[in-house]
Amino acid sequence: MAVHKPLLRGAVxxxxxxxxxxxxxxxxxxxxxxxxxxxxxxxxxxxxxPFAEMSLSLDGLSAFFLLVxxxxxxxxxxxxxxxxxxxxxxxxxxxxxLAVFVACMAGVCCAGDGLTxxxxxxxxxxxxxxxxxxxxxxxxxxxxxxxxLVMAHAGTAALLVVFxxxxxxxxxxDFVAFRTAARSLHGSTRTALFILALxxxxxxxxxxxxxxxLPKAHPAAPSHASALMSGVMLKVALYGIFRLGFDILAPAxxxxxxxxxxxxxxxxxxxxxxxxLLALQQHDLKRLLAFHSVENVGxxxxxxxxxxxxxxxxxxxxLATLALAAALLHTLNHAAFKGLLxxxxxxxxxxTGVRNMExxxxxxxxxxxxxxxFLLGAVAISALPPLNGFVSEWMTFQALLLGGAKxxxxxxxxxxxxxxxxxxTGGLAAACFAKAFGVTFLGRPRSVHAEQASESPAPMIAGMxxxxxxxxxLGLVPGYAMPLLDGPTQELLGGLGPSAxxxxxxxxVLSGNGAASGLEAxxxxxxxxxxxxxxxxxxxxxxxxxxxxxxxxxxxTWTCGMLPSSRFDYTATAFAKPLRLIFAAVYRPxxxxxxxxxxxxxxxxxxxxxxxxxDLAETMLYTRLKRWITATAQGIRAYSTxxxxxxxxxxxxxLVVALWFFAxx
Amino acid sequence: xxxxATIGKVVAQAGLLVLLGPLLTGFIQKLKxxxxxxxxxxxxxxxxxxxxxLRKGTVQSDSASPFFRAVPVLVLAATxxxxxxxxxxxxxxxxxxxxxxxxxxxxxxxxxxxxxxxxGALDAGGAFGGMGASREMTVGLxxxxxxxxxxxxxxxxxxxxxxxxxxxxxxxxxxxxxxxPDLLALFAMLVLALAETGRIPxxxxxxxxxxxMLHEGMLLEHSGPGLACIVLATHTKQIxxxxxxxxxxxxxxxxxxxxxxxxxxxxxxxxxKLFALAIFLGLVESSYAKxxxxxxxxxxxxxxxxxxxxxxxxxx
Numbered sequence: 008m009a010v011h012k013p014l015l016r017g018a019v020x021x022x023x024x025x026x027x028x029x030x031x032x033x034x035x036x037x038x039x040x041x042x043x044x045x046x047x048x049x050x051x052x053x054x055x056x057p058f059a060e061m062s063l064s065l066d067g068l069s070a071f072f073l074l075v076x077x078x079x080x081x082x083x084x085x086x087x088x089x090x091x092x093x094x095x096x097x098x099x100x101x102x103x104x105l106a107v108f109v110a111c112m113a114g115v116c117c118a119g120d121g122l123t124x125x126x127x128x129x130x131x132x133x134x135x136x137x138x139x140x141x142x143x144x145x146x147x148x149x150x151x152x153x154x155x156l157v158m159a160h161a162g163t164a165a166l167l168v169v170f171x172x173x174x175x176x177x178x179x180x181d182f183v184a185f186r187t188a189a190r191s192l193h194g195s196t197r198t199a200l201f202i203l204a205l206x207x208x209x210x211x212x213x214x215x216x217x218x219x220x221l222p223k224a225h226p227a228a229p230s231h232a233s234a235l236m237s238g239v240m241l242k243v244a245l246y247g248i249f250r251l252g253f254d255i256l257a258p259a260x261x262x263x264x265x266x267x268x269x270x271x272x273x274x275x276x277x278x279x280x281x282x283x284l285l286a287l288q289q290h291d292l293k294r295l296l297a298f299h300s301v302e303n304v305g306x307x308x309x310x311x312x313x314x315x316x317x318x319x320x321x322x323x324x325x326l327a328t329l330a331l332a333a334a335l336l337h338t339l340n341h342a343a344f345k346g347l348l349x350x351x352x353x354x355x356x357x358x359t360g361v362r363n364m365e366x367x368x369x370x371x372x373x374x375x376x377x378x379x380x381f382l383l384g385a386v387a388i389s390a391l392p393p394l395n396g397f398v399s400e401w402m403t404f405q406a407l408l409l410g411g412a413k414x415x416x417x418x419x420x421x422x423x424x425x426x427x428x429x430x431x432t433g434g435l436a437a438a439c440f441a442k443a444f445g446v447t448f449l450g451r452p453r454s455v456h457a458e459q460a461s462e463s464p465a466p467m468i469a470g471m472x473x474x475x476x477x478x479x480x481l482g483l484v485p486g487y488a489m490p491l492l493d494g495p496t497q498e499l500l501g502g503l504g505p506s507a508x509x510x511x512x513x514x515x516v517l518s519g520n521g522a523a524s525g526l527e528a529x530x531x532x533x534x535x536x537x538x539x540x541x542x543x544x545x546x547x548x549x550x551x552x553x554x555x556x557x558x559x560x561x562x563x564t565w566t567c568g569m570l571p572s573s574r575f576d577y578t579a580t581a582f583a584k585p586l587r588l589i590f591a592a593v594y595r596p597x598x599x600x601x602x603x604x605x606x607x608x609x610x611x612x613x614x615x616x617x618x619x620x621x622d623l624a625e626t627m628l629y630t631r632l633k634r635w636i637t638a639t640a641q642g643i644r645a646y647s648t649x650x651x652x653x654x655x656x657x658x659x660x661x662l663v664v665a666l667w668f669f670a671x672x
Numbered sequence: 673x674x675x676x677a678t679i680g681k682v683v684a685q686a687g688l689l690v691l692l693g694p695l696l697t698g699f700i701q702k703l704k705x706x707x708x709x710x711x712x713x714x715x716x717x718x719x720x721x722x723x724x725x726l727r728k729g730t731v732q733s734d735s736a737s738p739f740f741r742a743v744p745v746l747v748l749a750a751t752x753x754x755x756x757x758x759x760x761x762x763x764x765x766x767x768x769x770x771x772x773x774x775x776x777x778x779x780x781x782x783x784x785x786x787x788x789x790x791x792g793a794l795d796a797g798g799a800f801g802g803m804g805a806s807r808e809m810t811v812g813l814x815x816x817x818x819x820x821x822x823x824x825x826x827x828x829x830x831x832x833x834x835x836x837x838x839x840x841x842x843x844x845x846x847x848x849x850x851x852x853p854d855l856l857a858l859f860a861m862l863v864l865a866l867a868e869t870g871r872i873p874x875x876x877x878x879x880x881x882x883x884x885m886l887h888e889g890m891l892l893e894h895s896g897p898g899l900a901c902i903v904l905a906t907h908t909k910q911i912x913x914x915x916x917x918x919x920x921x922x923x924x925x926x927x928x929x930x931x932x933x934x935x936x937x938x939x940x941x942x943x944x945k946l947f948a949l950a951i952f953l954g955l956v957e958s959s960y961a962k963x964x965x966x967x968x969x970x971x972x973x974x975x976x977x978x979x980x981x982x983x984x985x986x987x988x
Contacts, residue, residue, distance in 0.1 A: 577802020
C-alpha cells in the first residue's frame with residue numbers, strides 16, 4: 008500500500024486536473040456564446056437508440072448555467088486533491104464519481120433533447136449518490152443516501168411524465184419537437200405539466216416541502232463535492248424550471264399563466280423563510296450551509312415567479328427583465344458564495360475532523376486564510392454590501408416593489424409579502440452567519456481538535472480564492488456581469504436585455520427600471536459606495552492612531568473574577584436561543600434536562616442538556632406519509648397469499664380494466 | 673461643475689450629520705435629566721467623552737483575533753457611509769451624475785455595521801459579549817424587515833427607493849401626498865426608531881448592568897480609540913434613523929438650490945424636526961419601563977403589523 012501511495016496521489020491529481028481543464032473549456036465555450044455573439048451551438052450525438060436522435064445545443068440560457076457549473080467546478084478541482092489526500096477512504100472512486108457528476112451536470116445544461124437531458128440527469132443523481140455514501144461509512148450516511156435516491160427518483164418520475172407526454176405529442180425527443188407539441192396543448196394540461204415539472208425539478212432543487220433530503224445528503228459528501236451539490240446541482244434543477252417554464256411549456260403568444268407565477272412566487276417565499284429559519288438552529292457547519300441553499304433557491308424562485316407574473320404583454324417588460332436578471336444573477340452569486348463557504352467548512356473539517364461548531368472556536372489565529380475567506384462568504388450570503396449577495400437582492404427588491412405597484416390587487420400584495428419576507432430572510436441570514444462565523448472561528452478553542460488545527464495547504468486556499476474573487480468582482484462591479492445575462496433573458500422574455508435595462512446609465516450604476524410617471528429610476532452605484540466605505544475606513548483608522556499616547560496592551564477577558572476558559576464563550580445553541588423561543592411555533596423546540604444529584608438534592612453531580620427542534624415538513628408530512636405507506640403495505644399483505652392463481656387473477660383484472668379504460672379513449 | 677457642487681453638498685450634509693450626532697445624544701440626556709429633576713451633564717458631554725476616549729490607551733482581550741482591532745473602524749465607516757444617502761438640507765430633484773445609494777442600501781449598511789459589531793463581540797470570548805450579540809441580532813432581525821416595509825410603503829407610491837427623490841417629490845406627486853398608510857407607517861417607524869436607537873423600552877443606553885444590556889453588551893471589550901469609534905457610530909446611527917424618519921414623512925423646507933436664505937430655512941426646518949423627534953425619544957424613555965427581552969417581539973410586532981398594513985394599503 009505504501010508503495011502505491013505516490014501513484015495514487017498522482018492519479019487523483021491527474022483526475023482533478025482533467026476536471027479543471029474541462030471546466031476551463033466549458034467556461035470558454037459558455038463565454039463565447041454569451042458575449043462572443045456566436046449564436047446557438049449545436050452538436051448531433053451518435054445515434055444510441057433507434058427511436059431518438061440525441062444532440063447537444065448551447066443557447067444563451069444553457070451557456071449561462073454552463074458558466075455557473077464551470078466556475079464552481081474549477082474551484083473544486085483546485086481544492087479537491089489536497090482535501091481527498093488528507094482523509095479520503097476511496098479517493099480514486101471519488102475522483103471518478105466527481106468527474107462523472109460534473110460532466111453530467113454540464114450535459115443536462117447543454118442537452119438539446121429530452122432523452123439526453125434525462126440520461127444526464129440520472130447520471131448526475133447516481134454519481135452524486137456515490138459521492139454521498141462513499142465519504143464515511145456510517146448508518147446515517149447510508150440512510151441519507153437512500154432518502155436522496157428515493158426523492159430524486161420520485162422527482163425524475165414526475166419529469167418522465169412531462170417529457171413522455173411532450174414526446175408522444177411532438178413525435179420526437181428534441182426540444183424543437185417539444186415546443187411544437189406544447190404549443191397545441193390545452194391550458195389546463197399545460198399547467199398540469201408545469202406543476203409536474205416544478206415538483207420534479209423542485210425535489211432536486213430542494214424547495215420546501217421537498218427539501219428534507221438536502222440537509223442530510225449534501226453534508227455527507229466530501230466538502231468540494233458538497234460545494235458542487237449545493238452550489239451547482241440545485242442550479243441545474245433550476246435550469247430545468249427556467250427551461251420548461253419560460254421556454255418549452257410557455258404558450259406561443261401572450262403572457263405566461265398567472266397561476267404559474269403565483270405558485271413559483273409562493274413556493275419561493277416559503278422556501279426562503281423556512282430554509283433560513285431551520286439553518287439558524289443547526290450546529291453542524293455543513294448542515295447549516297445546506298439549509299441556506301434551500302433559502303437561496305427560494306430567493307431565486309421569488310425572482311423567477313415575479314418575472315412570470317410580469318412577463319410578456321402586461322406592459323411591464325423592463326420589470327420582468329429586471330426580475331429575471333435578479334434571479335439569474337443570484338444563481339451565479341449563490342454558486343460563488345455557497346461554493347466558497349462549503350470549501351471553507353471543508354477546510355475546517357479536514358484540519359480538525361469536527362463538524363459540530365460547538366467543538367470548534369479560536370480558528371482565526373490558527374487558520375487565518377480560511378477564516379477571512381469564510382468571513383467574506385458570510386458577508387456575501389447575508390446580502391450585506393459591498394459584496395455580491397447584496398446586488399442581486401437589491402435587484403430582487405426593486406423588481407418586487409415596482410412590480411408590486413404595477414400589478415396591484417392580489418398579485419401586487421403577494422409581491423409585497425414576498426418583499427417583506429425577503430427582508431426578514433436577510434436579517435435571519437445575518438444572524439445565522441454571525442453565529443456560524445463567530446462560534447466556529449472566534450473566541451477560544453473549545454476542543455483539542457480546534458486547538459491543534461493548522462492552516463490548510465495552498466491548493467485548497469487557491470480554490471477558495473478563486474470563488475472569493477468572483478464574489479468581490481460581482482459585488483463591486485456588477486454592471487460588467489450584466490451582458491452575461493442578456494442572452495438568457497432575451498431568449499426567455501424577449502425585449503431588452505438587462506445590460507440595457509439595469510445598466511442603462513453605464514456599467515458603474517445599477518438602475519431599477521419602470522418607475523412611476525415623472526420619476527427617474529432608482530439608481531445606486533455599489534462601486535462608488537464601496538470606494539467611499541474604504542475611504543472612510545482608512546480615515547477612521549488613521550484618526551484612531553493619531554492622538555494616541557498610551558500604549559496598547561493585552562489582558563484577559565473579564566469573566567467576573569473567575570479564570571477565563573473556553574467555557575465562557577457563548578455557544579451556538581445559546582446564540583440561537585432567543586430565536587428558538589420567538590419562532591417556537593415553527594421550531595416546536597424540545598429540551599430535556601437530566602440532573603444527577605448526590606446524597607442531598609442540593610449537591611448536583613451532573614447536569615445533562617439535550618435539545619432539538621423539528622423540521623415541520625418532516626414531522627407533518629413525511630412521517631405521516633411513511634405511516635400511511637406502512638399501513639397500506641400491511642393491508643395489502645393480507646391479499647398476498649403466495650398462491651400463484653391469486654396473482655394471475657390480479658394480473659387479469661388489471662389487464663381488463665386497463666383495456667377498457669384505454670380502448671374508450 | 674454642477675456635479676462638483678452636488679458632491680460638495682453631499683459631503684457637507686454628511687459632515688453635518690456626523691458632527692451633530694453627539695449633540696443630539698447630549699440633548700436627549702439633558703432632557704431626561706431635567707424630567708427626572710436633575711441638573712444633568714452638559715449638552716457637550718458626548719463630545720468630551722469622545723475626546724477623552726480618543727486620548728486613552730487600549731486594553732485588548734488576549735483571546736481576540738487580529739480582526740478585533742478593525743471592527744470599530746469598519747463599524748464607523750459603514751455607519752458614516754449611510755449619511756450620504758439622506759436628504760438633510762438639500763433635495764435636488766435632478767438625478768446626480770453618480771447616484772450613491774437608496775434606502776435599501778442605507779438599511780443594508782446599518783445591518784453590516786450591526787453584523788460586524790456582533791462578530792467583534794463574539795471574538796473576545798466572554799459570555800456578556802456573546803449574549804449582547806445574540807440579543808442585538810435578534811432585535812435587529814425583527815426591526816430590519818419592519819423598517820424596510822415602512823420604507824417600502826412610501827417607495828411603492830413614489831416608484832423609487834431613492835430617499836432624495838422621494839423627499840423632493842413628496843410635495844408635487846399626487847400619489848405621494850399624505851394618506852392613511854403614511855400614518856400607519858409613521859407609527860411603525862416611531863416604534864422601530866426606539867429599538868434602532870437603542871432606547872427604553874427596547875434597550876437601556878444608561879445601564880451598566882451587563883444582563884440588561886443589548887447594544888452596550890457588545891462593546892464591553894472595546895476600549896480607548898476603538899470604543900470612541902463605536903460610540904461615534906452609535907451617535908451617527910441615531911441621527912441617521914431620525915433623519916430617515918424626517919425625510920420619509922416630513923420632507924418640508926428642503927432646499928432646492930443653494931441660495932443662503934434657502935439653506936438657512938432648510939437648516940432651521942431640519943433642526944426643528946430633529947428637536948421634535950428627540951423630545952419624543954426623551955419623553956418615551958422617561959415615561960416607560962424597559963421591557964423584558966422576550967416581551968420585545970410583541971412590542972416590535974406592533975411596528976411590524978403597522979408597517980405591513982401600510983404597505984398593503986399602498987399596493988391595493
